[in-house]
Amino acid sequence: MVFKRSTSVDIFTKQIKNYLSDDFIIVKKETDIGIAIEKLKNEKKSVIIVNDNNLINGIITERDILNKITFNADPKDRVDKFMSSPVQFVFEDDLLFHCVGQMRKYNFRHMPVLNSMKQVVGIIHLPAALSAELGSLMESIDRVTTENTEDGIIKIKTEQTDLAWKLYEEQVNPLDISYLLSFLNNIIYRRCIDLATERVAKKNIIKTIPNYCVLTMGSGGRMESYLHPDQDNGIIYETDNASEETLKNIDQYFYELANEFTILLDRAGIPLCKGDLMATNPLWRKSLKNWKEQINNWVQKPNDDSLRYMDMLYDFRAIYGDANLAKNLRNYLLNRLEESPQFLKYLYKRDEGTNAAIGFFGQFILEKEDQENLGMLNLKHTGTLPLVESIRMYSMKNKVDSVSTLVRLSKLTALGVFTESEEDFFRGAFKFLSNILLKNQIIRSKENKVIKNFIDPRFLTSREKSILKIYLKKIKDLKLKLKGDFGEEYV
Numbered sequence: 001m002v003f004k005r006s007t008s009v010d011i012f013t014k015q016i017k018n019y020l021s022d023d024f025i026i027v028k029k030e031t032d033i034g035i036a037i038e039k040l041k042n043e044k045k046s047v048i049i050v051n052d053n054n055l056i057n058g059i060i061t062e063r064d065i066l067n068k069i070t071f072n073a074d075p076k077d078r079v080d081k082f083m084s085s086p087v088q089f090v091f092e093d094d095l096l097f098h099c100v101g102q103m104r105k106y107n108f109r110h111m112p113v114l115n116s117m118k119q120v121v122g123i124i125h126l127p128a129a130l131s132a133e134l135g136s137l138m139e140s141i142d143r144v145t146t147e148n149t150e151d152g153i154i155k156i157k158t159e160q161t162d163l164a165w166k167l168y169e170e171q172v173n174p175l176d177i178s179y180l181l182s183f184l185n186n187i188i189y190r191r192c193i194d195l196a197t198e199r200v201a202k203k204n205i206i207k208t209i210p211n212y213c214v215l216t217m218g219s220g221g222r223m224e225s226y227l228h229p230d231q232d233n234g235i236i237y238e239t240d241n242a243s244e245e246t247l248k249n250i251d252q253y254f255y256e257l258a259n260e261f262t263i264l265l266d267r268a269g270i271p272l273c274k275g276d277l278m279a280t281n282p283l284w285r286k287s288l289k290n291w292k293e294q295i296n297n298w299v300q301k302p303n304d305d306s307l308r309y310m311d312m313l314y315d316f317r318a319i320y321g322d323a324n325l326a327k328n329l330r331n332y333l334l335n336r337l338e339e340s341p342q343f344l345k346y347l348y349k350r351d352e353g354t355n356a357a358i359g360f361f362g363q364f365i366l367e368k369e370d371q372e373n374l375g376m377l378n379l380k381h382t383g384t385l386p387l388v389e390s391i392r393m394y395s396m397k398n399k400v401d402s403v404s405t406l407v408r409l410s411k412l413t414a415l416g417v418f419t420e421s422e423e424d425f426f427r428g429a430f431k432f433l434s435n436i437l438l439k440n441q442i443i444r445s446k447e448n449k450v451i452k453n454f455i456d457p458r459f460l461t462s463r464e465k466s467i468l469k470i471y472l473k474k475i476k477d478l479k480l481k482l483k484g485d486f487g488e489e490y491v
Contacts, residue, residue: 012167013176016099016113017092020122024112026051027079029058034075037065047110047123050083056120058083061110089114092121095183099124116323150264153191157269160184161227161445168442174435175224175406182223186319188268189216189233189261193320196260205253206246212237212254214261214320217277221317222388222403226434227441228451231265231273232312233258234284236291236325247287254285277312288325292332299336302346310347314392317403334399344397348486351389355479357382358472364457373454380453383433383472387426390478393486406430426478429471436464 024047027036036048050058060083089112090099103111103126113122160181167177193214218232219225235254239247258279266272279285286294295313298306314333318326337343357365357377365382367373377383388405394417395408402408406427413423441451457465 011096011100012163012180013172014096015092016090016094016096016124017121019096019124020092020113021125022122023047023125024049024120024123026120028052029078029080029083031079032075033077033079033082036060036079037075040065047112048079048083049112049120049123050079050085051120055118056087056089056112056114058085059087059110059112060084063109087112090124091116095180098183098187100126116318116327118323150195150267153188153195153264153268156184156188156191161442164227164438165442165446168439173431174438175431177438178225178434179223181227182220182225185220185225185229185270186216188265188270189214189319192261192264192268193257195264196257199260200253200256203256205256206249209253210238210240210250211322211325213318213322213325214279215316215326216319217312217316219315221315222405223317224388224405224434226438226451226453227445228269228271230271231262232277233262233279234313234316235279236286236288236329238325239287239289250287251282251285255280255282258285283309288328291329295329295333295336299340299343302343304350307347307350310343311351311389311392314396315403330401334401337396338399341397344393344486347396348393348482351393352483352487354386354389355382356386356472356475358469358476362469362473364469364472366457367454373452375456376454377457378453379433379437379455383475384430384437386479387430387433387475390475390482391426393482397486425471425474429474432467432471436460436468 023045025036025039025043025045026049027039029050029052031050040046040048046062048060049056050060058080060079064082064084088102088106088108090102092113092115099111103109109126111124112120113124115121163184164177164181167180168174213236215221215234215236216232217234219229220232235258237250237254239250242250262272262278262280272278277284283294295310298310316326316330357379359365364377367376367378370376391405391408391412394400394412395402398412398415398417400408400411400415402411409418409423409426412418413420418426436455437453440455441453444451460468
Protein backbone atom coordinates (compact mmCIF):
# COMPACT_ATOMS: atom_id res chain seq x y z
CA MET A 1 0.00 0.00 0.00
CA VAL A 2 1.35 3.42 -0.99
CA PHE A 3 0.64 6.39 1.23
CA LYS A 4 0.91 9.97 0.05
CA ARG A 5 0.92 13.25 1.89
CA SER A 6 -1.28 16.18 1.00
CA THR A 7 0.17 19.64 1.58
CA SER A 8 -3.19 20.61 3.05
CA VAL A 9 -2.61 18.33 6.02
CA ASP A 10 1.13 18.75 6.54
CA ILE A 11 0.35 21.05 9.40
CA PHE A 12 -1.25 18.19 11.35
CA THR A 13 1.44 15.61 10.69
CA LYS A 14 4.80 17.38 10.66
CA GLN A 15 6.86 18.27 13.70
CA ILE A 16 8.04 21.81 14.35
CA LYS A 17 11.68 20.75 14.02
CA ASN A 18 11.11 20.50 10.26
CA TYR A 19 10.53 24.27 10.10
CA LEU A 20 13.26 25.61 12.38
CA SER A 21 15.18 28.77 11.61
CA ASP A 22 18.51 29.94 13.06
CA ASP A 23 17.37 33.56 12.73
CA PHE A 24 18.38 34.48 16.28
CA ILE A 25 21.29 35.34 18.56
CA ILE A 26 21.74 34.41 22.21
CA VAL A 27 22.95 36.91 24.82
CA LYS A 28 23.11 37.08 28.60
CA LYS A 29 20.64 39.27 30.49
CA GLU A 30 23.37 41.66 31.66
CA THR A 31 24.49 42.38 28.06
CA ASP A 32 24.29 46.02 26.93
CA ILE A 33 21.37 46.49 24.54
CA GLY A 34 23.64 48.43 22.17
CA ILE A 35 26.06 45.51 21.94
CA ALA A 36 23.19 43.06 21.42
CA ILE A 37 21.68 45.10 18.57
CA GLU A 38 25.07 45.51 16.91
CA LYS A 39 25.56 41.73 17.07
CA LEU A 40 22.09 41.29 15.61
CA LYS A 41 22.98 43.54 12.66
CA ASN A 42 26.38 41.94 12.05
CA GLU A 43 24.98 38.40 12.01
CA LYS A 44 21.91 39.51 10.01
CA LYS A 45 19.44 38.01 12.47
CA SER A 46 16.07 39.32 13.67
CA VAL A 47 15.45 37.87 17.16
CA ILE A 48 17.41 38.20 20.41
CA ILE A 49 17.11 35.32 22.88
CA VAL A 50 18.12 36.15 26.45
CA ASN A 51 19.55 33.16 28.28
CA ASP A 52 20.15 32.72 32.00
CA ASN A 53 21.91 29.55 33.21
CA ASN A 54 21.35 27.88 29.82
CA LEU A 55 17.58 28.39 30.07
CA ILE A 56 15.51 30.88 28.07
CA ASN A 57 14.79 33.98 30.14
CA GLY A 58 13.42 36.50 27.66
CA ILE A 59 13.01 37.46 24.01
CA ILE A 60 13.43 40.67 22.00
CA THR A 61 11.96 40.77 18.48
CA GLU A 62 12.24 43.27 15.63
CA ARG A 63 8.94 44.75 16.75
CA ASP A 64 10.34 45.25 20.28
CA ILE A 65 13.42 46.99 18.88
CA LEU A 66 11.26 49.34 16.82
CA ASN A 67 8.71 50.12 19.55
CA LYS A 68 10.76 49.97 22.76
CA ILE A 69 14.38 50.59 21.93
CA THR A 70 15.13 52.61 18.80
CA PHE A 71 14.21 56.02 20.20
CA ASN A 72 14.11 55.41 23.94
CA ALA A 73 17.06 53.26 24.91
CA ASP A 74 20.49 54.07 26.23
CA PRO A 75 22.94 51.74 24.43
CA LYS A 76 24.36 50.78 27.84
CA ASP A 77 21.00 49.69 29.25
CA ARG A 78 20.85 45.95 29.98
CA VAL A 79 18.86 43.77 27.58
CA ASP A 80 16.65 42.46 30.41
CA LYS A 81 15.17 45.96 30.64
CA PHE A 82 13.55 45.48 27.22
CA MET A 83 12.97 41.75 26.91
CA SER A 84 9.55 40.10 27.02
CA SER A 85 9.31 37.62 29.88
CA PRO A 86 8.12 34.96 30.64
CA VAL A 87 8.56 33.57 27.15
CA GLN A 88 5.93 31.59 25.31
CA PHE A 89 7.62 28.68 23.54
CA VAL A 90 7.04 25.34 21.84
CA PHE A 91 9.02 22.11 21.81
CA GLU A 92 10.78 20.75 18.74
CA ASP A 93 8.74 17.53 18.71
CA ASP A 94 5.41 19.39 18.95
CA LEU A 95 3.29 19.23 15.83
CA LEU A 96 3.11 22.23 13.54
CA PHE A 97 -0.57 22.96 14.10
CA HIS A 98 0.07 23.44 17.82
CA CYS A 99 2.62 26.15 17.09
CA VAL A 100 0.32 27.88 14.62
CA GLY A 101 -2.51 27.86 17.16
CA GLN A 102 -0.30 29.32 19.88
CA MET A 103 1.05 32.04 17.59
CA ARG A 104 -2.46 33.00 16.52
CA LYS A 105 -3.64 32.96 20.13
CA TYR A 106 -0.93 35.36 21.33
CA ASN A 107 -0.58 37.30 18.04
CA PHE A 108 3.09 36.32 17.74
CA ARG A 109 5.19 36.35 14.58
CA HIS A 110 8.06 34.40 16.13
CA MET A 111 8.33 31.70 18.78
CA PRO A 112 11.42 30.07 20.29
CA VAL A 113 11.67 26.30 19.92
CA LEU A 114 13.16 24.28 22.80
CA ASN A 115 14.41 20.73 23.20
CA SER A 116 13.34 18.43 26.04
CA MET A 117 15.97 20.07 28.30
CA LYS A 118 14.35 23.46 27.60
CA GLN A 119 17.36 24.67 25.65
CA VAL A 120 16.83 26.85 22.57
CA VAL A 121 17.31 24.93 19.32
CA GLY A 122 15.74 27.38 16.91
CA ILE A 123 13.09 29.96 16.04
CA ILE A 124 9.93 29.38 14.07
CA HIS A 125 8.38 32.19 12.04
CA LEU A 126 4.66 32.34 11.35
CA PRO A 127 5.06 32.51 7.54
CA ALA A 128 7.04 29.26 7.66
CA ALA A 129 4.50 27.69 9.97
CA LEU A 130 1.76 28.62 7.53
CA SER A 131 3.60 27.34 4.47
CA ALA A 132 1.24 24.37 4.24
CA GLU A 133 -2.13 25.00 2.60
CA LEU A 134 -4.55 25.48 5.46
CA GLY A 135 -7.91 26.25 3.97
CA SER A 136 -10.82 25.23 6.18
CA LEU A 137 -8.48 23.39 8.57
CA MET A 138 -7.63 26.65 10.33
CA GLU A 139 -10.92 26.42 12.22
CA SER A 140 -9.91 22.98 13.46
CA ILE A 141 -6.56 24.34 14.59
CA ASP A 142 -8.21 27.07 16.61
CA ARG A 143 -10.55 24.60 18.29
CA VAL A 144 -7.83 22.22 19.42
CA THR A 145 -5.25 24.80 20.50
CA THR A 146 -7.13 27.61 22.25
CA GLU A 147 -9.74 25.92 24.42
CA ASN A 148 -8.74 25.79 28.09
CA THR A 149 -12.06 25.16 29.85
CA GLU A 150 -13.41 21.73 30.75
CA ASP A 151 -16.03 22.00 28.00
CA GLY A 152 -13.34 23.14 25.58
CA ILE A 153 -11.15 20.15 26.41
CA ILE A 154 -14.04 17.81 25.63
CA LYS A 155 -14.35 19.48 22.20
CA ILE A 156 -10.71 18.62 21.46
CA LYS A 157 -11.45 14.93 21.90
CA THR A 158 -14.52 15.24 19.69
CA GLU A 159 -12.42 16.93 17.03
CA GLN A 160 -10.00 13.99 16.94
CA THR A 161 -12.24 11.69 14.94
CA ASP A 162 -13.02 14.32 12.31
CA LEU A 163 -9.34 15.17 11.90
CA ALA A 164 -8.38 11.50 11.71
CA TRP A 165 -11.02 10.95 9.02
CA LYS A 166 -9.83 13.94 6.96
CA LEU A 167 -6.25 12.73 7.13
CA TYR A 168 -7.23 9.17 6.31
CA GLU A 169 -9.15 10.32 3.24
CA GLU A 170 -6.00 12.19 2.17
CA GLN A 171 -4.16 8.85 2.36
CA VAL A 172 -1.79 10.17 5.03
CA ASN A 173 0.54 7.61 6.59
CA PRO A 174 -1.52 5.97 9.37
CA LEU A 175 1.41 6.25 11.77
CA ASP A 176 1.37 10.03 11.25
CA ILE A 177 -2.33 10.00 12.11
CA SER A 178 -1.61 7.89 15.18
CA TYR A 179 1.06 10.40 16.24
CA LEU A 180 -1.42 13.25 15.81
CA LEU A 181 -4.03 11.44 17.94
CA SER A 182 -1.40 10.84 20.63
CA PHE A 183 -0.31 14.48 20.46
CA LEU A 184 -3.89 15.70 20.86
CA ASN A 185 -4.27 13.40 23.86
CA ASN A 186 -1.14 15.00 25.33
CA ILE A 187 -2.73 18.43 24.88
CA ILE A 188 -5.81 17.15 26.71
CA TYR A 189 -3.60 15.75 29.48
CA ARG A 190 -1.75 19.03 29.97
CA ARG A 191 -4.90 21.14 30.10
CA CYS A 192 -6.58 18.71 32.50
CA ILE A 193 -3.51 18.89 34.75
CA ASP A 194 -3.56 22.70 34.58
CA LEU A 195 -7.23 22.74 35.63
CA ALA A 196 -6.55 20.15 38.34
CA THR A 197 -3.64 22.23 39.67
CA GLU A 198 -5.92 25.27 40.03
CA ARG A 199 -8.54 23.24 41.91
CA VAL A 200 -6.13 21.46 44.25
CA ALA A 201 -4.35 24.74 45.07
CA LYS A 202 -7.54 25.88 46.83
CA LYS A 203 -7.20 23.02 49.33
CA ASN A 204 -3.90 24.42 50.71
CA ILE A 205 -2.42 20.96 51.28
CA ILE A 206 1.20 22.13 50.98
CA LYS A 207 2.83 25.56 50.80
CA THR A 208 5.54 24.76 48.27
CA ILE A 209 4.91 22.29 45.43
CA PRO A 210 8.04 20.23 44.73
CA ASN A 211 9.29 19.55 41.23
CA TYR A 212 7.31 16.79 39.61
CA CYS A 213 6.66 15.10 36.31
CA VAL A 214 3.53 13.41 34.96
CA LEU A 215 4.15 10.33 32.82
CA THR A 216 2.02 8.62 30.22
CA MET A 217 2.70 4.98 29.37
CA GLY A 218 1.70 2.28 26.92
CA SER A 219 0.65 3.38 23.42
CA GLY A 220 0.40 6.98 24.63
CA GLY A 221 4.02 6.89 25.77
CA ARG A 222 5.09 5.47 22.41
CA MET A 223 2.94 8.10 20.60
CA GLU A 224 1.11 5.25 18.86
CA SER A 225 -2.46 5.68 20.10
CA TYR A 226 -5.54 5.05 18.03
CA LEU A 227 -8.97 6.40 18.94
CA HIS A 228 -10.10 6.42 22.58
CA PRO A 229 -7.23 4.75 24.45
CA ASP A 230 -7.66 4.50 28.21
CA GLN A 231 -5.46 6.20 30.78
CA ASP A 232 -2.00 4.89 31.69
CA ASN A 233 -0.23 7.52 33.78
CA GLY A 234 2.07 8.09 36.72
CA ILE A 235 3.78 10.84 38.73
CA ILE A 236 7.40 11.30 39.82
CA TYR A 237 8.13 13.96 42.41
CA GLU A 238 11.07 15.23 44.44
CA THR A 239 11.17 15.23 48.24
CA ASP A 240 14.60 16.68 49.20
CA ASN A 241 14.90 14.89 52.55
CA ALA A 242 11.57 16.23 53.84
CA SER A 243 10.20 15.22 57.23
CA GLU A 244 7.80 12.28 57.53
CA GLU A 245 4.83 14.58 58.04
CA THR A 246 5.81 16.72 55.06
CA LEU A 247 6.20 13.60 52.93
CA LYS A 248 2.64 12.58 53.80
CA ASN A 249 1.36 16.03 52.83
CA ILE A 250 3.33 15.96 49.57
CA ASP A 251 1.93 12.59 48.60
CA GLN A 252 -1.56 13.72 49.60
CA TYR A 253 -1.18 16.71 47.30
CA PHE A 254 -0.20 14.56 44.35
CA TYR A 255 -2.99 12.10 45.11
CA GLU A 256 -5.49 14.96 45.01
CA LEU A 257 -3.91 16.27 41.81
CA ALA A 258 -4.05 12.84 40.18
CA ASN A 259 -7.63 12.31 41.31
CA GLU A 260 -8.69 15.60 39.75
CA PHE A 261 -6.94 15.20 36.42
CA THR A 262 -7.89 11.54 35.94
CA ILE A 263 -11.56 12.44 36.45
CA LEU A 264 -11.22 15.34 34.01
CA LEU A 265 -9.53 13.05 31.48
CA ASP A 266 -12.36 10.56 31.81
CA ARG A 267 -14.93 13.28 31.16
CA ALA A 268 -12.90 14.45 28.17
CA GLY A 269 -13.06 11.01 26.55
CA ILE A 270 -9.87 9.33 27.81
CA PRO A 271 -11.43 6.70 30.10
CA LEU A 272 -10.11 5.55 33.45
CA CYS A 273 -7.82 2.53 33.30
CA LYS A 274 -9.70 -0.63 34.29
CA GLY A 275 -6.42 -2.06 35.59
CA ASP A 276 -5.86 0.98 37.84
CA LEU A 277 -2.63 1.94 36.08
CA MET A 278 -3.01 5.58 37.09
CA ALA A 279 -1.34 8.07 39.39
CA THR A 280 -4.23 7.76 41.86
CA ASN A 281 -2.73 4.35 42.65
CA PRO A 282 0.31 4.76 44.97
CA LEU A 283 2.10 2.15 42.86
CA TRP A 284 2.32 4.73 40.07
CA ARG A 285 2.81 7.85 42.25
CA LYS A 286 6.14 8.07 44.04
CA SER A 287 9.19 10.16 44.79
CA LEU A 288 12.12 9.63 42.44
CA LYS A 289 13.93 7.74 45.20
CA ASN A 290 10.96 5.44 45.82
CA TRP A 291 10.49 4.87 42.09
CA LYS A 292 14.05 3.60 41.87
CA GLU A 293 13.53 1.36 44.89
CA GLN A 294 10.37 -0.04 43.31
CA ILE A 295 12.11 -0.76 39.99
CA ASN A 296 14.91 -2.48 41.88
CA ASN A 297 12.38 -4.68 43.70
CA TRP A 298 10.63 -5.56 40.43
CA VAL A 299 13.91 -6.59 38.85
CA GLN A 300 15.14 -8.54 41.89
CA LYS A 301 11.86 -10.37 42.53
CA PRO A 302 10.07 -10.88 39.22
CA ASN A 303 6.49 -12.14 39.33
CA ASP A 304 3.43 -11.82 37.09
CA ASP A 305 2.58 -8.37 38.44
CA SER A 306 6.08 -6.89 38.39
CA LEU A 307 6.70 -8.19 34.84
CA ARG A 308 3.44 -6.64 33.66
CA TYR A 309 4.29 -3.38 35.40
CA MET A 310 7.75 -3.26 33.84
CA ASP A 311 6.27 -3.87 30.39
CA MET A 312 4.06 -0.81 30.85
CA LEU A 313 6.61 1.40 32.57
CA TYR A 314 9.30 0.87 29.95
CA ASP A 315 7.22 2.81 27.43
CA PHE A 316 6.84 5.91 29.59
CA ARG A 317 7.10 9.47 28.32
CA ALA A 318 7.10 12.75 30.22
CA ILE A 319 4.12 14.90 29.23
CA TYR A 320 4.02 17.52 31.98
CA GLY A 321 6.42 19.08 34.47
CA ASP A 322 10.15 18.53 34.97
CA ALA A 323 11.30 16.18 32.20
CA ASN A 324 14.68 15.79 33.94
CA LEU A 325 12.98 13.58 36.53
CA ALA A 326 11.78 11.26 33.76
CA LYS A 327 15.24 11.26 32.17
CA ASN A 328 16.82 10.39 35.52
CA LEU A 329 14.40 7.51 36.00
CA ARG A 330 14.93 6.30 32.41
CA ASN A 331 18.70 6.15 32.91
CA TYR A 332 18.28 4.23 36.15
CA LEU A 333 15.87 1.78 34.52
CA LEU A 334 18.17 1.09 31.58
CA ASN A 335 21.20 0.60 33.83
CA ARG A 336 19.28 -1.69 36.16
CA LEU A 337 18.12 -3.89 33.27
CA GLU A 338 21.66 -4.03 31.90
CA GLU A 339 22.84 -5.30 35.29
CA SER A 340 20.09 -7.96 35.41
CA PRO A 341 19.91 -9.85 32.08
CA GLN A 342 18.17 -12.72 33.87
CA PHE A 343 15.12 -10.48 34.28
CA LEU A 344 14.65 -10.46 30.49
CA LYS A 345 14.22 -14.23 30.54
CA TYR A 346 11.24 -13.90 32.82
CA LEU A 347 9.86 -11.00 30.80
CA TYR A 348 10.11 -13.08 27.63
CA LYS A 349 8.32 -16.00 29.29
CA ARG A 350 5.46 -13.68 30.26
CA ASP A 351 5.00 -12.41 26.69
CA GLU A 352 5.76 -15.76 25.03
CA GLY A 353 2.07 -16.53 24.47
CA THR A 354 1.45 -13.34 22.48
CA ASN A 355 1.73 -14.25 18.82
CA ALA A 356 0.54 -13.28 15.37
CA ALA A 357 -2.87 -14.58 14.27
CA ILE A 358 -1.58 -16.85 11.52
CA GLY A 359 -1.64 -20.67 11.56
CA PHE A 360 0.86 -23.27 10.37
CA PHE A 361 -0.90 -23.60 7.02
CA GLY A 362 -1.21 -19.84 6.50
CA GLN A 363 -4.77 -19.50 7.72
CA PHE A 364 -6.01 -16.67 9.96
CA ILE A 365 -6.45 -17.61 13.62
CA LEU A 366 -9.83 -16.16 14.54
CA GLU A 367 -11.42 -15.40 17.92
CA LYS A 368 -13.01 -18.52 19.42
CA GLU A 369 -13.80 -17.55 23.04
CA ASP A 370 -15.10 -13.98 23.07
CA GLN A 371 -18.75 -14.49 22.15
CA GLU A 372 -19.18 -10.90 20.99
CA ASN A 373 -16.27 -11.17 18.55
CA LEU A 374 -16.42 -14.79 17.36
CA GLY A 375 -14.76 -15.30 13.98
CA MET A 376 -12.97 -11.94 14.14
CA LEU A 377 -9.29 -10.98 13.95
CA ASN A 378 -7.83 -9.10 16.91
CA LEU A 379 -5.26 -7.10 14.98
CA LYS A 380 -3.93 -5.36 18.07
CA HIS A 381 -3.31 -8.29 20.44
CA THR A 382 -2.41 -10.74 17.66
CA GLY A 383 -0.97 -8.24 15.20
CA THR A 384 0.73 -5.04 16.31
CA LEU A 385 1.27 -6.14 19.94
CA PRO A 386 3.64 -9.08 19.28
CA LEU A 387 5.63 -6.79 16.96
CA VAL A 388 5.79 -3.98 19.52
CA GLU A 389 6.67 -6.39 22.35
CA SER A 390 9.45 -8.04 20.36
CA ILE A 391 11.08 -4.75 19.43
CA ARG A 392 10.71 -3.59 23.06
CA MET A 393 12.51 -6.74 24.28
CA TYR A 394 15.45 -6.14 21.97
CA SER A 395 15.48 -2.49 23.05
CA MET A 396 15.73 -3.52 26.70
CA LYS A 397 18.60 -5.89 25.95
CA ASN A 398 20.50 -3.31 23.89
CA LYS A 399 19.84 -0.30 26.16
CA VAL A 400 17.90 1.65 23.53
CA ASP A 401 16.49 4.73 25.27
CA SER A 402 13.87 5.67 22.64
CA VAL A 403 10.18 5.00 23.21
CA SER A 404 8.68 4.98 19.70
CA THR A 405 8.54 1.50 18.17
CA LEU A 406 9.89 2.55 14.78
CA VAL A 407 12.66 4.70 16.27
CA ARG A 408 13.65 1.70 18.39
CA LEU A 409 13.60 -0.41 15.24
CA SER A 410 15.94 1.98 13.42
CA LYS A 411 18.39 2.08 16.32
CA LEU A 412 18.37 -1.70 16.63
CA THR A 413 19.13 -1.97 12.91
CA ALA A 414 22.06 0.41 13.38
CA LEU A 415 23.29 -1.88 16.17
CA GLY A 416 23.08 -4.90 13.87
CA VAL A 417 20.14 -6.59 15.61
CA PHE A 418 18.10 -6.39 12.40
CA THR A 419 19.10 -6.12 8.77
CA GLU A 420 17.94 -3.16 6.69
CA SER A 421 15.56 -5.42 4.77
CA GLU A 422 14.08 -6.70 8.05
CA GLU A 423 13.65 -3.14 9.26
CA ASP A 424 11.84 -2.19 6.03
CA PHE A 425 9.59 -5.23 6.33
CA PHE A 426 8.65 -4.64 9.97
CA ARG A 427 8.12 -0.95 9.28
CA GLY A 428 5.78 -1.86 6.44
CA ALA A 429 3.97 -4.39 8.63
CA PHE A 430 3.42 -1.83 11.36
CA LYS A 431 2.04 0.70 8.86
CA PHE A 432 -0.24 -1.81 7.18
CA LEU A 433 -1.70 -3.20 10.40
CA SER A 434 -2.14 0.32 11.80
CA ASN A 435 -3.94 1.38 8.64
CA ILE A 436 -6.50 -1.43 8.92
CA LEU A 437 -7.01 -0.85 12.65
CA LEU A 438 -7.34 2.90 12.29
CA LYS A 439 -9.74 2.68 9.36
CA ASN A 440 -11.94 0.27 11.31
CA GLN A 441 -11.97 2.50 14.39
CA ILE A 442 -12.72 5.67 12.43
CA ILE A 443 -15.63 4.04 10.60
CA ARG A 444 -17.06 2.61 13.82
CA SER A 445 -16.72 5.97 15.54
CA LYS A 446 -18.44 7.79 12.68
CA GLU A 447 -21.26 5.23 12.96
CA ASN A 448 -21.45 5.73 16.76
CA LYS A 449 -20.38 2.14 17.38
CA VAL A 450 -18.13 0.88 20.17
CA ILE A 451 -14.45 1.27 19.29
CA LYS A 452 -12.70 -2.10 19.10
CA ASN A 453 -9.59 -3.75 17.69
CA PHE A 454 -11.42 -6.71 16.14
CA ILE A 455 -11.64 -6.90 12.36
CA ASP A 456 -14.05 -9.02 10.34
CA PRO A 457 -11.80 -10.65 7.71
CA ARG A 458 -14.81 -10.95 5.36
CA PHE A 459 -14.65 -7.21 4.82
CA LEU A 460 -11.00 -7.26 3.78
CA THR A 461 -10.20 -7.28 0.06
CA SER A 462 -8.37 -10.27 -1.42
CA ARG A 463 -5.24 -8.14 -1.73
CA GLU A 464 -5.49 -6.98 1.88
CA LYS A 465 -5.88 -10.57 3.05
CA SER A 466 -2.82 -11.67 1.07
CA ILE A 467 -0.62 -8.83 2.34
CA LEU A 468 -1.88 -9.28 5.90
CA LYS A 469 -0.96 -12.97 5.87
CA ILE A 470 2.56 -12.16 4.66
CA TYR A 471 3.09 -9.60 7.43
CA LEU A 472 1.60 -11.81 10.16
CA LYS A 473 3.86 -14.68 9.06
CA LYS A 474 6.89 -12.39 9.32
CA ILE A 475 5.86 -11.25 12.81
CA LYS A 476 5.47 -14.91 13.80
CA ASP A 477 9.01 -15.53 12.53
CA LEU A 478 10.19 -12.59 14.66
CA LYS A 479 8.68 -14.27 17.71
CA LEU A 480 10.68 -17.41 16.87
CA LYS A 481 13.83 -15.30 16.63
CA LEU A 482 12.95 -13.82 20.01
CA LYS A 483 12.62 -17.28 21.49
CA GLY A 484 16.05 -18.21 20.20
CA ASP A 485 17.65 -15.05 21.59
CA PHE A 486 15.85 -14.84 24.93
CA GLY A 487 14.27 -18.20 25.66
CA GLU A 488 17.58 -19.95 26.05
CA GLU A 489 20.26 -17.31 26.33
CA TYR A 490 19.39 -16.45 29.91
CA VAL A 491 18.46 -19.92 31.12
